[in-house]
Amino acid sequence: MSGISVKAGGISLETPGILASGILDENGYTMKRILQEGAGGAVTKSIGMEERPGYVPPVVFEAHGGIINAMGLPNPGIDNFGDEISKAKESSKPVIGSIFASTPEQFMKLAERMVDYGVSAIELNLSCPHVRGFGAEVGSDPVLVKEIVKNLKGSISIPIWSKLSPNVTDILSIASAASDSDAIVLINTVRAMAIDIYARMPVLTNTYGGLSGRAVKPIGLRLVYEVKKELGLEIIGVGGISTWVDAMEYVMAGASAFQVGTALWNHGRSVFNEINEGLASFMNEHNIKSLAELRGVAIR
Ligand SMILES: Cc1cc2nc3c(=O)[nH]c(=O)nc-3n(C[C@H](O)[C@H](O)[C@H](O)COP(=O)(O)O)c2cc1C
Structure with a gap:
């Protein structure tokens, strides 16, 4: 659609909305379909070195204004994911490969495979809030984040995006550590839980999960604004x-493009x-020729 095309994180998007990781994107057909119906790009489900079944249900709970999930990073493993990317790429729109790992070496291996599969950019999941040894446990250590990003930027030829967690005290130190990335993606889910009062126990098998959906928008906005401003x-x-x-x-808080996840469910x-x-x-209506003109205009 003319006027709303953007350049973001080192890639060009016909439309600025991207399918967020983890929602209808473990399968090439669903990614292709969403890309054909208005999404400018799609981030894949986060993929790791090995196949993982994820946690035993219940893994999702519907809360007020959003959902709490603790899926446990279920995924088919990097060796089994090439066909899904090929299928999604039939849309001729950018597919961004999301990866998770616990060491810089594993991140490198996964990124190299994603490049072989033909993705347009890599999104590092440095932020999943509910799996030990991965995600936010890696992404809350600025020294490790810096090393992972620096390594990848030194040898991977496509753009690298770093997806950060809102569950940190000082977002600026983590974002600074990831500043060699082509884009910072904010936010992953907000650590949360629910209790079943009749069973007298947490609803989710994993006890803790991550809140997403409308309830988290003010948190995401604040983090985007703060990182852009500072x-x-x-x-x-x-x-x-x-x-x-x-x-x-x-966009007015400073984002070049945006992703949509939970809203697809609703x-x-x-x-x-x-x-x-x-x-x-x-x-x-406001005679704006390009979305970039509005980027960060609310920042004071
Ligand atoms: C069911 C579910 C699974 C998710 N899986 C992933 C994932 O594998 N990797 C990741 O980086 N984010 C994952 N996310 C987080 C989303 O990509 C997104 O950051 C978050 O849900 C906030 O956006 P939303 O409110 O539009 O959903 C998941 C979210 C949900 C709801």
């Missing part, structure tokens, strides 16, 4: 976006086209 890094915003107004708030695939149309008509 560090000026390129940012892709994610967290609670379900309308074009939500997306515009993220609104279905039409969410991307609805957001695209809303953004285009707002820009028309």
Whole structure:
């Protein structure tokens, strides 16, 4: 759609909304379909070295304004994922390979395989809040984050995005450590839980999970705004976006593009086209030629 195409994190997107990792993106057919229906790009489910079944259900709980999940990073393993990427790439839109690991060496191996599979960029999952040894446990150590990003930037030819956790006290030190990335992706889910009062125990098998959906939008916005204002890094915003107004708030807070996850469960695939149309008509009305003109305009 003219006017809302953007350059973000080293790639070009026809439309600024990207499918977020973990929602309908373990399968090439569903990614292709979502890409054909208004998404500008798709991030794959986070893929690791080995196949993982994930946790035993219940792994998802519907909370007020969002969902709490602790899936346990189920995925088919990197060796079994090439066909899904090939299928998604039939859309001719960018597919971004999300990877998780616990050491810089494993991140390198996974990134190299993703490059072989033909992805347009790599998203490092440095932020999953509910699996020991991965995700946020790696992503809350600035020294490790710096080493992982530096290693990859030194030898991988495609853009590297670092997806960070909101569950840290000082986001600026982690974002600074990841500043060699082509984009910082904010935010992953917010650590949370639910209790079943009749069973007198936590609902999720894993006890703790991550909250996503509308309830987390103000948290995501604050983190995007703060990192953009203080560090000026390129940012892709994610967290609670379900309308074009939500997306515009993220852009005005400093995001170059944005991702949508949980809203696909509530609104279905039409969410991307609805957001695209809303953004285009707002820009028309206000005589804005490119979304980049609005990036960060709310920052004071
Ligand atoms: C069921 C589910 C699975 C997810 N799996 C992943 C994942 O594998 N890797 C990742 O980086 N983020 C994962 N996420 C986080 C989302 O990509 C996103 O950062 C978060 O849900 C906030 O966006 P939203 O409110 O639009 O869903 C998952 C989220 C949900 C709800």
